[in-house]
Amino acid sequence: MSIKGIFPIDKWDFKSRSVLAGLPDSDLEMLMANQTEKVYKLTEVIFWEGGYPSGIFYIKEGKVKKYKLDKDGREHIIYVANAGELLGYHAILSEDRYPDSAAALEETRIAFIPKEDFVKTLQHSDVLNGRLLKNLSHEFAVLANSLSMFAKSSVRERLALQLIILREKYKVNFQPGMPVEINMGRDDLASLVGTARENVVRLLSDLKEEKIVETKGRTIIVLDVQKLIKIADYK
Amino acid sequence: MSIKGIFPIDKWDFKSRSVLAGLPDSDLEMLMANQTEKVYKLTEVIFWEGGYPSGIFYIKEGKVKKYKLDKDGREHIIYVANAGELLGYHAILSEDRYPDSAAALEETRIAFIPKEDFVKTLQHSDVLNGRLLKNLSHEFAVLANSLSMFAKSSVRERLALQLIILREKYKVNFQPGMPVEINMGRDDLASLVGTARENVVRLLSDLKEEKIVETKGRTIIVLDVQKLIKIADYK
DNA sequence: AAATAAAATTGATAAATATCACTTTTTGGA
DNA sequence: TCCAAAAAGTGATATTTATCAATTTTATTT
Numbered sequence: 001m002s003i004k005g006i007f008p009i010d011k012w013d014f015k016s017r018s019v020l021a022g023l024p025d026s027d028l029e030m031l032m033a034n035q036t037e038k039v040y041k042l043t044e045v046i047f048w049e050g051g052y053p054s055g056i057f058y059i060k061e062g063k064v065k066k067y068k069l070d071k072d073g074r075e076h077i078i079y080v081a082n083a084g085e086l087l088g089y090h091a092i093l094s095e096d097r098y099p100d101s102a103a104a105l106e107e108t109r110i111a112f113i114p115k116e117d118f119v120k121t122l123q124h125s126d127v128l129n130g131r132l133l134k135n136l137s138h139e140f141a142v143l144a145n146s147l148s149m150f151a152k153s154s155v156r157e158r159l160a161l162q163l164i165i166l167r168e169k170y171k172v173n174f175q176p177g178m179p180v181e182i183n184m185g186r187d188d189l190a191s192l193v194g195t196a197r198e199n200v201v202r203l204l205s206d207l208k209e210e211k212i213v214e215t216k217g218r219t220i221i222v223l224d225v226q227k228l229i230k231i232a233d234y235k
Numbered sequence: 236m237s238i239k240g241i242f243p244i245d246k247w248d249f250k251s252r253s254v255l256a257g258l259p260d261s262d263l264e265m266l267m268a269n270q271t272e273k274v275y276k277l278t279e280v281i282f283w284e285g286g287y288p289s290g291i292f293y294i295k296e297g298k299v300k301k302y303k304l305d306k307d308g309r310e311h312i313i314y315v316a317n318a319g320e321l322l323g324y325h326a327i328l329s330e331d332r333y334p335d336s337a338a339a340l341e342e343t344r345i346a347f348i349p350k351e352d353f354v355k356t357l358q359h360s361d362v363l364n365g366r367l368l369k370n371l372s373h374e375f376a377v378l379a380n381s382l383s384m385f386a387k388s389s390v391r392e393r394l395a396l397q398l399i400i401l402r403e404k405y406k407v408n409f410q411p412g413m414p415v416e417i418n419m420g421r422d423d424l425a426s427l428v429g430t431a432r433e434n435v436v437r438l439l440s441d442l443k444e445e446k447i448v449e450t451k452g453r454t455i456i457v458l459d460v461q462k463l464i465k466i467a468d469y470k
Numbered sequence: 471a472a473a474t475a476a477a478a479t480t481g482a483t484a485a486a487t488a489t490c491a492c493t494t495t496t497t498g499g500a
Numbered sequence: 501t502c503c504a505a506a507a508a509g510t511g512a513t514a515t516t517t518a519t520c521a522a523t524t525t526t527a528t529t530t
Contacts, residue, residue: 137324
């Protein structure tokens, strides 16, 4: 099975991932009528697990981590969302509370859209309905991949996969030719991979010796994606 | 955090989980117009990961495992679907191939609904749209729970959680007062928990000593759900 | 630019889980 | 009902991962 089987990066590229891209102007106007914008600082929380949703969030610029806290208060990052993505709509659709928390991974500009406007637009727009169905199914498939990765793969394999994915996500900030700098703290990376910081650090230093990655302070630069793909893919 | 936080069993009971329950008759008629029924034998495959979807499947009776195969050909069970649930629609919504395989866990009666009828009904029915959005969001939340369970919990904790969930799923077959028999092979249970058969067997025999479960041949009977909840919930 | 705090890194060790080799029990046909 | 064949169970051991206790490096503030 190729990496494309494990994570269908090619099927749904990061720019077109926006649920809102290509939505008719009239729908967008209805949706965005009462949006308010806010800039979240690094680590600032956007919403809390268990809270009642009062609207949805559209990331205009920046990155957001979605995470859950375990009983010891340690966080597990489920997903890193990029600019263009919509947050917090699951809870409204499932008529439930937020299943996870969200916090800014860097300075992030976000539009808040009141629940009423979202629901109204949803009732009005077949296109938005279709987009959400497609997006949700895709998100589900990605999550299912993560799950079987957790069930079947070693920490090294999971780290390799996350580095591939993060590299794609951090790419958008940089010029072609420039190396992609993954600017993420070791704690967050460990939480994403599902292990302790010390293990991530050790495995990263292995990858450094193998000339697969390079670190500059806290940023990580991937030198050889192909080798990462091999690590993530094969035993 | 209570078990309700970990797995919102109470919010969406197993009978009402059907996407189709309460759908207007006209929608149901359109959807079911060309259904064909088939009985799948134990272990018989319903669809394969990577295949192109030609329709969706409605479980009338029985149970189905959804799983992925790893590179060594070992399967990892992602989800156990019960009677009343709809299968294989993610792939149609995301306009992609099946992200996982499905096979019968017991003798299972399933209605096949051609893709065209599903798509047509979807375009026609706001109710079905809403149901699918709600169901997908809910499935997503459940999967996210599994994911953080994998990331943060021990095999014993995961086993306890799966036994709680399986007990609910196998309940529907039995009369009140009768003990719920979880009739599942150790290999499948191990695959669901994300470990090897030997480990599940060992942990089950621990649970037997603790008088929390009882086994009769291959079936497992839960004697003390409260203790399972404690195990799944706290470190 | 020095001082301080925070984050990253390393090493040693403990704990959990996986794997292998094997025995016993269960199950489903002859 | 007996007889394979399959599944379940057990024990010993290897491997992986987590945890603890430090030190070093990087980032931030004055």
